[in-house]
Amino acid sequence: MLKIGVIMGGVSSEYEVSLQTGAEMLKNLDPAQYEAVPVVVERREDLLKQVAGLDFALLALHGEFGEDGTVQGALETLGIPYSGSGVLSSSLCMDKHLSKTILRSHGVATPDWLCWNSLDEVNANAADRLGYPLMVKPNNGGSSIGMTKVNCREELRAAAEKAFAEGGSVLAEQYMNAQEITCPILDGKLLPVIGIRSLGADWFDYSAKYVQGGAEERIITLPPAVQQRVQEAALRSYAALRCAVYARIDIMLKDGVPYVLEVNTLPGMTATSLLPQSALAAGMSFSGLLDELIRLSLAEQRGTGRREVAGHV
Structure with a gap:
């Protein structure tokens, strides 16, 4: 038994969201196949002591240390296989500015953007050229934390200050009044597409993502x-950013053209999360989805030796 x-x-x-993901995973791991152990990390230095003796690490982390390749590198050093993409892909996808640059170079459409490394770099004239409204968000963040919809230049600086408070650089991105969809990928294959509509805010904010009834999310037929x-667009993004095992590609669909917003290498797996919903529509229970993530991740690491070669283009 693993x-x-x-x-x-x-x-x-994203600590609280991560705890929700972890709790849902623990609840759905098959006790006939696995000995499931919760590993709650609150400091980086805690990890090495807590993973001793594990056969496999199922990652429920989000954001810094979880999705940026850091924990993946630590686990590789310890020889412990883990779920999802490797170090390179994780770090690429975590950096929105870098990942959007790579996507553009591979012919994938993505909304125009600016990247600022400090508050002193915030340039209202450049933002004006993007056009309003625009979205201001941490370059390395997730779950819509620190993110603001900016309707005019007078709102820009406060939004930038809020995003910079999360640490790191900040992205100002063209807002698209378009249909939002998400495209989960498992083992290099596209799962059913989900259409998303916030029922409260006019964009998909934290409450819409994690509060029951905050959004309408349904499988759609295009x-x-x-x-x-x-x-x-989804599969090209997955390959260009060297993803492996699974990912979720967030897209704005405008006039039939997909614009990729970002690629999530450790998408949420809470009770309201999109990937499990899509897998269920494909006939796969949450427990079955976890079985596949574990099986595919073990095969990926054993089969390639170097995870980064997955999806090489």
Whole structure:
């Protein structure tokens, strides 16, 4: 029986979301197959002591230390296999500015953006050229934490200050009044596409993502030509950013054209999360999805030796 450590918590602003993901994973791991052990990390230095003796690490972390390749590198050093993408892919996808630059170089459409490394770099004239409204958010953040919809230049500085308070650089991104969809990928194959509509705010904020009833999320059927373009954009993004095992590609669909917002290498797995919903529509229970993540991740590490070669283009 595999001893599975569900690693959750972490050091980022997404600590609470990570605990929710971890709790859901623990609840759905098959006790007939696995000895499930909760591993709650609150300081970086705690990890090494807590993972001793594990056969596999199921990552429920989000944000810094979880999605940026740091914990993946530590686990590789210890020889402990883990779920999802490797060090390179994790760090690429965590950096929105870098990942959008790579996507553009591979012919994937993504909304125009600016990246600022300090408050002194915030340039209202450049933001004006992007056009309003625009979204201001931490370059390395997730779960919409520190993110603001900016409707005019007078709101720009306060939004930038809020984003910079989360640490690191900040992205100002063109806002798209378009259909928001998400495209989960498992083992290099696109799962059913989910359409998203916030029921409170006019964009998909933290409450919409994690509060029951905060958003309408449903499996949608796109016209064949649009479905083909969406699939191509999602799979090209997955490959360009060296993803492995699974990921979730967030997209804005405008006039039948998919614009990729970001690629999530450790998407949420809470009771309201999108990936489990999509897997269920494909006939896969939450427990079955976890089985696949573990099986595929073990095969990925054993089969390649170096995870970064997955999805090489």
